[in-house]
Amino acid sequence: MTWLVTGGAGYIGAHVVRALVDRGIDVVVLDDLSSGHDSFLPAGVPFVQGNILDGDLVASALRDHAVTGVVHVAGFKYAGVSVQRPLHTYAQNVTGTLVLLQAMAEVGVSRIVFSSSAAVYGTPDTELVTEATAKNPQSPYGESKLIGEWILADQGVASGLAHTSLRYFNVVGSGYEDVYDTSPHNLFPLLFDALLDGRSPKIFGDDYPTPDGTCVRDYVHVSDLATSHVAAAQRLDAGEPVEPVYNLGSGEGVSVGEIMTAVRDSTGIDFTPEVAPRRPGDPARIVASGELAARDLDWVMRHSLADMVDSAWRARSDATRR
Structure with missing residues (x-):
């Protein structure tokens, strides 16, 4: 099995890549290096430089490396800046996810772990947030992540896509x-x-x-976060049941x-x-x-x-x- 990590040259993505490699799982990385660094990638991991908005490139990466699942970390993640750049945020996070899923459907890749965000909750009226807490995103970033979760759920119903979304706060x-x-x-x-x-x-x-x-x-340690991304990928690979969303809190x-x-x-x-x-x-x-x-x-x-x-x-x- 081979997993594609989108945004795998970034701070969080690179930790996910290394956690996968440490468990003997083959990995390929897709990243446009807009905020990532190719120096973060371990030696020997195939690297495709490009943006997830390029559907042909994404499909080629999936096909050429015989990818069986995707950990989708790529995205524009700055909640505050997203208020000033909503169109850019939606293009990268919503359209990018659509393009990725279209490429996956075209190639026949049916597993995805989505790196979501606790920004979907906005300012909750409870001191301990659970997955059932009301969603009230207060930035285009938070909204884009919630829309991404909806898209995955809809595609799961339509095509049998195996998916889960991981929400977290400060890494x-x-x-x-x-x-x-x-x-x-x-x-x-x-x-x-x-x-x-x-x-x-x-x-x-x-x-x-x-x-x-x-x-x-x-506040959560990035290595603990990466470990759970890998665990989610392994459960999907094994066909084991997963919840549609998890809080990593x-x-x-x-x-x-x-x-x-x-x-x-x-x-x-x-x-x-x-x-x-x-x-x-x-x-x-x-x-x-x-x-x-x-x-x-x-x-x-x-x-x-x-x-x-x-x-x-x-x-x-x-x-x-x-």
Whole structure:
């Protein structure tokens, strides 16, 4: 069996690729390198450079490498920016998924693991999000991911497509010192950039009804996330039942204040965060249950907060020295 990983040269995708390789599963990567890096790919993994909007290229990649399943990670993932670029977001995330599924149908590939997002929930009115929590996306990004889930479900009814979608919140850490988060919008890179530039990181609000007054969120280690993507692929390969969606959540959450302390401890850089006003719409706490994924997808929080920060900082520091 061979699995195609779309977006496999990105931070999350590259971890999925390496997790598949570690389990002896053949992999091919499709990525346009708009935010990924070919240096993240392990030696010997076939790489097709291109965009999933190119249906002929996608079909050729599936056919030429005898692909039996797809882990679909590719997409435009910046929720905030998607508000300014809705058409681009829908083209990459909705049209791109349609083109991919059309190519899969043409070639006869009938298994897909979709990398979705907890952005489909928007700002939930519950402290512990489950798969049944109402969906209320509040950005084109979140909407595009929910539409992607709908498309998979409809194609499943129409063609028997075997599929599952994995929703998650904040992905951090690194499983390999040569793969790290290069996003200009994610928390850890922003924190590290500020410290390396001699600036104080910002906390938006410290008067929330939480233990330390700062927002509480779900943070999960990228290697744990990759492990569950592989487990989902293996269940689909084996014809074992899967839920249409799973939350990959911690069940507990971490506060922004706790992250600042962990970053201070890990980096050895003493700093006092700048406290800025609350951002409109930021809820005090959003944490997801990972109970279903723990049952089916080997979902376990194997890494502590210290592990997450240490691994991310180590990989970033190595990259800076290279």
